[in-house]
Amino acid sequence: MISLNHYLVLSGVLFAIGTAGVFLRRNLITILLSIEIMLNAVNLTFVAVGRYLGTVDGQVITFFVMTVAAAEAAVGLALVIALFRHRETLSPDAFTLLKW
Amino acid sequence: MLLLIPLLPLAGFLINTLLGRRLPKTVSGGVACLAMIGAFAVSVMASLGASASATHAIQQTVFRWIPSGDFQIPFALRVDPLSTLMILVVTGIGSLIHIYSTAYMHEETDSEYARYFSYLNLFAAFMLILVLGANFPVMFVGWEGVGLCSYLLIGFWFKKKSAGDAGKKAFIVNRVGDFGFILGMLLIFVTFGSLDFQEVASRVAGVAVEHSMGTITIATLLLFLGATGKSAQIPLYVWLPDAMEGPTPVSALIHAATMVTAGVYMIGRNAVLFQHAPMTLAVVAGIGTATALMAGTIGLVQNDIKRVLAYSTVSQLGYMFLAMGVGAYAAGIFHLYTHAFFKALLFLGSGAVIHALAGEQDMRNMGGLRQALPITFWTFLAGTVAIAGIPPLAGFFSKDEILFNAYSKGHELLWAIGVLTALLTATYMFRLLFLTFFGERRHEAPAAPAHPEEEEPAAQHGAHRAPSTAHDAPAHGALGTAHDALSTAHDALSTAHDALSTAHGAPSTAHGSHLHDAPPAMAFALVVLAIGSVFAGFVGIPAAMGGSNRIEHFLEPSFEAHATAVGEFGPAVETQAAAPNEGAPGAHGEGSEDHDTEWMLMGVSVGAAAAGIVIAFYFWYRNRGAADRMARTLSPIYTLLLNKYYVDELYDATIVHPIENGSTVALWRGVDVGLIDGAVNGVGALVRGTSSGLRRLQTGSIRTYAASLFAGAVLILGWYLLR
Amino acid sequence: MDLNSIGFFVFGAVAVLASLGVIGQRNPMHSVMLLIVSFGALAGLYILLDAPFSAVTQIIIYAGAIMVLFLFVVMLLNAHTEADSVPAILGPRGMQIGALLSILLAGEIVWGLSRLGLTWFGNDPATIANISSVSRIGLAIFTTHAFAFEVTSILILVSMVGAVVIARRGH
Numbered sequence: 001m002i003s004l005n006h007y008l009v010l011s012g013v014l015f016a017i018g019t020a021g022v023f024l025r026r027n028l029i030t031i032l033l034s035i036e037i038m039l040n041a042v043n044l045t046f047v048a049v050g051r052y053l054g055t056v057d058g059q060v061i062t063f064f065v066m067t068v069a070a071a072e073a074a075v076g077l078a079l080v081i082a083l084f085r086h087r088e089t090l091s092p093d094a095f096t097l098l099k100w
Numbered sequence: 101m102l103l104l105i106p107l108l109p110l111a112g113f114l115i116n117t118l119l120g121r122r123l124p125k126t127v128s129g130g131v132a133c134l135a136m137i138g139a140f141a142v143s144v145m146a147s148l149g150a151s152a153s154a155t156h157a158i159q160q161t162v163f164r165w166i167p168s169g170d171f172q173i174p175f176a177l178r179v180d181p182l183s184t185l186m187i188l189v190v191t192g193i194g195s196l197i198h199i200y201s202t203a204y205m206h207e208e209t210d211s212e213y214a215r216y217f218s219y220l221n222l223f224a225a226f227m228l229i230l231v232l233g234a235n236f237p238v239m240f241v242g243w244e245g246v247g248l249c250s251y252l253l254i255g256f257w258f259k260k261k262s263a264g265d266a267g268k269k270a271f272i273v274n275r276v277g278d279f280g281f282i283l284g285m286l287l288i289f290v291t292f293g294s295l296d297f298q299e300v301a302s303r304v305a306g307v308a309v310e311h312s313m314g315t316i317t318i319a320t321l322l323l324f325l326g327a328t329g330k331s332a333q334i335p336l337y338v339w340l341p342d343a344m345e346g347p348t349p350v351s352a353l354i355h356a357a358t359m360v361t362a363g364v365y366m367i368g369r370n371a372v373l374f375q376h377a378p379m380t381l382a383v384v385a386g387i388g389t390a391t392a393l394m395a396g397t398i399g400l401v402q403n404d405i406k407r408v409l410a411y412s413t414v415s416q417l418g419y420m421f422l423a424m425g426v427g428a429y430a431a432g433i434f435h436l437y438t439h440a441f442f443k444a445l446l447f448l449g450s451g452a453v454i455h456a457l458a459g460e461q462d463m464r465n466m467g468g469l470r471q472a473l474p475i476t477f478w479t480f481l482a483g484t485v486a487i488a489g490i491p492p493l494a495g496f497f498s499k500d501e502i503l504f505n506a507y508s509k510g511h512e513l514l515w516a517i518g519v520l521t522a523l524l525t526a527t528y529m530f531r532l533l534f535l536t537f538f539g540e541r542r543h544e545a546p547a548a549p550a551h552p553e554e555e556e557p558a559a560q561h562g563a564h565r566a567p568s569t570a571h572d573a574p575a576h577g578a579l580g581t582a583h584d585a586l587s588t589a590h591d592a593l594s595t596a597h598d599a600l601s602t603a604h605g606a607p608s609t610a611h612g613s614h615l616h617d618a619p620p621a622m623a624f625a626l627v628v629l630a631i632g633s634v635f636a637g638f639v640g641i642p643a644a645m646g647g648s649n650r651i652e653h654f655l656e657p658s659f660e661a662h663a664t665a666v667g668e669f670g671p672a673v674e675t676q677a678a679a680p681n682e683g684a685p686g687a688h689g690e691g692s693e694d695h696d697t698e699w700m701l702m703g704v705s706v707g708a709a710a711a712g713i714v715i716a717f718y719f720w721y722r723n724r725g726a727a728d729r730m731a732r733t734l735s736p737i738y739t740l741l742l743n744k745y746y747v748d749e750l751y752d753a754t755i756v757h758p759i760e761n762g763s764t765v766a767l768w769r770g771v772d773v774g775l776i777d778g779a780v781n782g783v784g785a786l787v788r789g790t791s792s793g794l795r796r797l798q799t800g801s802i803r804t805y806a807a808s809l810f811a812g813a814v815l816i817l818g819w820y821l822l823r
Numbered sequence: 824m825d826l827n828s829i830g831f832f833v834f835g836a837v838a839v840l841a842s843l844g845v846i847g848q849r850n851p852m853h854s855v856m857l858l859i860v861s862f863g864a865l866a867g868l869y870i871l872l873d874a875p876f877s878a879v880t881q882i883i884i885y886a887g888a889i890m891v892l893f894l895f896v897v898m899l900l901n902a903h904t905e906a907d908s909v910p911a912i913l914g915p916r917g918m919q920i921g922a923l924l925s926i927l928l929a930g931e932i933v934w935g936l937s938r939l940g941l942t943w944f945g946n947d948p949a950t951i952a953n954i955s956s957v958s959r960i961g962l963a964i965f966t967t968h969a970f971a972f973e974v975t976s977i978l979i980l981v982s983m984v985g986a987v988v989i990a991r992r993g994h
Contacts, residue, residue, distance in 0.1 A: 002831045004942040007872075010835050012932030014842055020925035021846030023806040024918055029851045029897060033858055036889070037842050040865055043877075051872045052942065054950040059877045060963050066884050067975050071982035073889050077896045078986035084900050085992070096800030807921060814928050821935045 007048035014041035106228035112221035120214025132217035140191035178234035182658035186231035203621035223249035266342040277329015284322030327363030348451030356443035371659035385425025392418025396524035428505035435498035445629035449480035468541035488526035494637030526712025838864035
């Protein structure tokens, strides 16, 4: 039988995969995708716990998270486009002006 | 009213310091002299008042100085027989020296002149505070103050390095002594609960005499350490010969008549205390005698006129300490009093000689001045005879008193050494007289230099650097003949110079090539002091000679304890703790065998003095060559004496250089540069290093930042999971 | 093994594998596709959790809108392959450390969760009906969480404006 723990473990694994992607990939778009993975993992957690507790709040929260994810993806991609125009590259290592 | 006595010179100091450079010389000199003469007048009045009172004392509390719970120190001044004598000596002889200085220092500029007199007045103020103080702290204020003024005055011509060095040496050596004084003072406070002299005396009177090393002995030994510093005894006498770098009137006032006697005075003031520590008294007497002998031997071969007198002062101070050490406090103070007269006279006389010879201080370059400087010669002769101890001049009575007391209290060895030193004293003093005033003229005509501070130092340098080589002595004779030839040529030159200098005007005439006797101001002081040297001893004619030894009776109450508390004085109580001076006529005149002993002792000391004169006469009047030959044959001893037993070099090697090296290597390089600078710089270096390491975190790469965030999150999660 | 469990394992495996593919693929286009697959798997999981509304919105919003947006940008920028001209600051060493850290994180989460006791879902039909009812969700959004709803609206507006401003060509 499947318990809450299973879902939580799955969610944790997905989250770890997402974070690994954030700093292992050298493509800005892929980094943003990894962030989406992380957000999804969190969504899964919310829904699972909501189901466990018997409230709808979990799904409500996922609804909002999705909205925010959309907004963030929009802005992030706009930034990527702007950056691409400057340097013609999508590698995060090219943007090191904040260096010492 | 007592406050006026130090206050008048203090006012003179303030006037001369603040306004001095704008005042003409007559005004600044006049202000200073008037302050001293005024102080003398008030001192006389105070003394009369004190002797008229029942307790032979007047006390005045000027203000509450240190009120701290039970520890109350008022700024109190007290006049009793001992301090009466001291203030009269300080103000009287001080006034004469001020008058003398107006002429001696005349070639200085206005501001230097005023500076000199301001320091001199300040010194007088402090010395008066020292002797008038009714408790240890007030005395210590004066003690430190005279040390400071001594430094200022020795280093008066501070632009000359040796003068500055001498001033520093005096101050630093005195400091060592002062350290002992402070410790002694604190120990007395802890033991007796009070620092007032009368209080301490009455409290210690009730305690038994300490025959072993106890608190009182240690306290008095520490006080005596202070006295050796101030009064130039072994081991802290080394500053006094160097102090001759100062102007001659300063040497006369400070280093002959007054400041150096502070140590003797201090012991006299605490007679009851010292009486309870026989071990200390033995040390005092021993050191006094040893110093007297040592200084006497050194003075025998010195060539600088002022140095001979300096060592003579050290020697005579040794006599005073000998007297204090055998318990003859009145005799010691009596010698202090007569010594002030003739030593000041001798110094001022030598100043007149130096002044006349335009800065020459080496006796080997003097001679034949008897006819040229008559007043100087006759007064100097009076002083020399007095110090040699020939009756009926003053020195005889006081010195004889000391020797008699030493002998009759059983210290025959000390007495014998004292007699030997008396012989040496007569010898070197008459040597000085003969070399300076008799024989053929050996001085060159001085070539009109610009400032006295360059002359006196130049001659000083010549005498200073000269020692250590034994070829001084043989050159003596040869130089004599060479100088003879030179001087005839120079005489011709000097008349030409005379004509020139009068044409040139003021600066060169004062110390031109002509020999002139002391100007009126200087002559006045010399004559008064000479009269004193002759007649001052008559206050202490011993019973054996039919006198009543008035001074001893006069000083008696000061050396006893009064059995009442501070502020009130009952009649002088003759407790068994009274310092046993032989003032009671009984001890002195009991039976004719005592008188016979005294006559015999007197004869021995006069004989010794006479023998000394004869020796001096032979070697330095009749047969100069014999002195040189003797110096050559005994040249190791001669060199040893000429170099003052190498004591300065010894101190240098054992104390000064180790401290210097230790400070440079260990303290400066090690601690200051290494540790402290290292720590401070190290902190800076640490910050710099850390930050340069840390800034590498700013890679500008967001991936690295994300990575560090991630790592942090993992760690924190792990931490919480593990708890 | 009932349907629930099978469904969970299948969908879970797909989700994990797809995610691994997302971060492992060189071509961003492929990454986007695989992510859509992952989202689909997640939607399936939601259905298993009696949250049909979430599943549907997941497909519509995430897979339908956001991923399409990503696709647009990928094609616009012509970012077919990884740009290798700029040297990486995080060298292969960094990669290994990063992988290690991720595994550590996963391990921590798993281990932490294993310390808890197993918690079972309730199977009360009334509750299930409550959860899966869309009207209930609607009510909750518009009444209890009305404030969050309004704020989120403003957030979307702001991001829209922001995206336009940032991506504008020239100033």
